[in-house]
Amino acid sequence: MYTLKKSLGQHFLKDKDIIHKIVDVLKEDAFTQLLEVGPGGGALTNELIKIPGVDFLAVELDEEKVAYLQKQYPSLKDKIISRSFLDIDQPFKTTFTIIGNFPYNISTQILFKILDWKDDVPVVIGMFQKEVAERAAARPGSKTYGVLSALLQPYYEIGYLFDVPPESFNPPPKVMSGVIRLRRKKEMLNVKSEKAYWLLVKTAFNQRRKTLRNATKSLFSPEVLTDEIFMKRAEMLSIEDFAALTFKMTGFGN
Numbered sequence: 572m573y574t575l576k577k578s579l580g581q582h583f584l585k586d587k588d589i590i591h592k593i594v595d596v597l598k599e600d601a602f603t604q605l606l607e608v609g610p611g612g613g614a615l616t617n618e619l620i621k622i623p624g625v626d627f628l629a630v631e632l633d634e635e636k637v638a639y640l641q642k643q644y645p646s647l648k649d650k651i652i653s654r655s656f657l658d659i660d661q662p663f664k665t666t667f668t669i670i671g672n673f674p675y676n677i678s679t680q681i682l683f684k685i686l687d688w689k690d691d692v693p694v695v696i697g698m699f700q701k702e703v704a705e706r707a708a709a710r711p712g713s714k715t716y717g718v719l720s721a722l723l724q725p726y727y728e729i730g731y732l733f734d735v736p737p738e739s740f741n742p743p744p745k746v747m748s749g750v751i752r753l754r755r756k757k758e759m760l761n762v763k764s765e766k767a768y769w770l771l772v773k774t775a776f777n778q779r780r781k782t783l784r785n786a787t788k789s790l791f792s793p794e795v796l797t798d799e800i801f802m803k804r805a806e807m808l809s810i811e812d813f814a815a816l817t818f819k820m821t822g823f824g825n
Contacts, residue, residue, distance in 0.1 A: 583612045584672050584698070586739035593696060593750060594618045596732060597670055600694045600754070604663045606630065608656050608671030608681065608697075613640050615672060620646055626663070630656050657684055666691050672698040675744070679703060679719060685753075689726050695753040704731060704749030711809045717779065721772045724810050725760040727753035760810060763817040771820060772813055775805035783808070795819045 607629040610616040620627055630652040631637050637653045652659055657680055669692055673681050678699045707723055708731040709716035732750045737743035762768040778786040784801035
């Protein structure tokens with residue numbers, strides 16, 4: 572068998588009903604290449620490798636789990652990348668789907684890493700700490716809407732699918748979990764530049780209790796800051812609002 576390592580935030584899914592729900596959601600979109608992040612003890616992997624006609628890879632940092640998986644599932648020989656997901660190069664040259672019970676201690680970093688590959692990743696099915704899952708899928712005006720929401724949603728439609736209770740894991744985490752799906756948008760948000768958009772969003776939410784006028788005054792001329800939209804707080808702005816404001820920022824070709 573194997574040991575569970577707290578240092579790696581290991582909470583392995585064991586609930587077969589939840590596993591089948593995740594796989595059913597995965598099958599709603601066509602794919603031929605699949606990357607599983609953090610297979611751990613292989614509960615989800617066991618179902619994924621049964622899907623016909625799919626080129627499957629997994630990335631797992633824990634060498635003990637890699638050895639266990641290769642012994643338990645001989646078909647995984649040469650199919651496991653034994654590194655941190657955050658350190659790997661893009662594993663497929665053409666489009667691929669990503670699925671995983673993502674390690675909660677680096678889940679936000681994982682989502683931003685996926686953005687680097689967004690042109691080749693049309694779908695992501697991920698299990699996260701519920702708070703992170705809700706932030707990713709949050710809409711403007713909600714308390715959970717923030718940097719993560721506004722940076723992911725220009726590229727992906729994000730849906731919160733269902734809760735996963737602590738008892739579905741071994742050992743049970745102290746928090747509720749949630750599964751979300753990211754589907755790549757076909758139409759891109761019209762921004763002056765990606766750099767300008769990211770800077771504006773991060774600056775606006777860095778002082779989210781302040782009005783936009785106070786939080787982002789370093790990015791706009793005094794004349795532009797008189798616009799009524801700057802009386803709002805960051806969480807009230809849609810991604811389209813942020814995108815439109817990028818064209819009024821100073822220092823980006825104005």
